[in-house]
Amino acid sequence: MQQTPIAVPRNDYRDAMARLGAAVNIITTDGPGGRAGFTASAVCSVTDDPPTLLVCLNRNASVYPAFQANGVLCVNVLAAGQQALSALFGGKTPMDERFAACRWGALVTGAPVLDGAAVSFDCRVVRSTAVGTHDVLFCEAVAIRSGDTAHGLVYFDRRYHDLLAA
Ligand SMILES: NC(=O)C1=CN([C@@H]2O[C@H](COP(=O)(O)OP(=O)(O)OC[C@H]3O[C@@H](n4cnc5c(N)ncnc54)[C@H](O)[C@@H]3O)[C@@H](O)[C@H]2O)C=CC1
Numbered sequence: 001m002q003q004t005p006i007a008v009p010r011n012d013y014r015d016a017m018a019r020l021g022a023a024v025n026i027i028t029t030d031g032p033g034g035r036a037g038f039t040a041s042a043v044c045s046v047t048d049d050p051p052t053l054l055v056c057l058n059r060n061a062s063v064y065p066a067f068q069a070n071g072v073l074c075v076n077v078l079a080a081g082q083q084a085l086s087a088l089f090g091g092k093t094p095m096d097e098r099f100a101a102c103r104w105g106a107l108v109t110g111a112p113v114l115d116g117a118a119v120s121f122d123c124r125v126v127r128s129t130a131v132g133t134h135d136v137l138f139c140e141a142v143a144i145r146s147g148d149t150a151h152g153l154v155y156f157d158r159r160y161h162d163l164l165a166a
């Protein structure tokens with residue numbers, strides 16, 4: 001017998017996702033579309049050959065056109081103590097104000113690399129697929145910079161938690 005699928009209400013889904021702990025990342029880009037950056041928890045590793053991550057970006061975000069035009073990005077994984085940057089890049093703040101809050105470098109693509117990040121993946125976007133409200137960006141790493149800190153940051157239950165190494 002066929003079962004009728006029951007849709008999960010959006011808020012129930014969000015409440016459930018709030019219990020899936022995730023790293024917090026500042027995703028940056030620069031190029032012909034201009035400099036831009038946003039906070040993302042929807043980031044994960046796809047394959048190590050070729051080294052590929054995915055990043056989910058809402059097509060309604062103000063930063064979307066810049067990421068589309070540039071085709072490059074840097075995934076900056078936040079370290080313990082950097083949660084203020086997550087709020088700053090999490091929406092509404094003018095772009096210059098977001099970037100003025102900390103120091104930046106560059107590796108290969110020119111996408112901004114955050115000083116003090118736990119690790120940064122400099123990437124070219126090699127493919128993208130639209131799913132619902134978001135684009136899933138497949139990003140091939142062309143350079144990596146590891147930070148000095150052993151202390152990470154996790155977003156869980158709508159709050160930030162420092163991960164302090166023993
Ligand atoms: N993947 C995304 O686009 C995410 C967007 N956000 C944005 O930040 C705001 C604050 O987030 P929270 O304090 O965690 O409260 P929330 O209740 O809005 O979200 C709870 C969880 O649901 C998921 N989620 C939220 N919005 C989503 C979206 N549009 N698409 C897919 N998954 C989504 C995330 O895992 C998030 O941590 C959200 O309202 C949303 O606008 C936050 C986390 C992920």
Ligand SMILES: Cc1cc2nc3c(=O)[nH]c(=O)nc-3n(C[C@H](O)[C@H](O)[C@H](O)COP(=O)(O)O)c2cc1C
Pocket residue numbers: 024037038039040041042043056057058060061062063086087089090091092093155
């Ligand atoms: C903790 C946190 C995680 C987020 N994760 C994502 C994400 O994975 N993908 C996404 O498109 N937006 C995510 N957002 C929302 C974007 O950061 C926000 O929409 C972005 O800064 C664009 O905002 P703007 O349109 O005001 O520029 C997240 C926000 C927060 C605070």
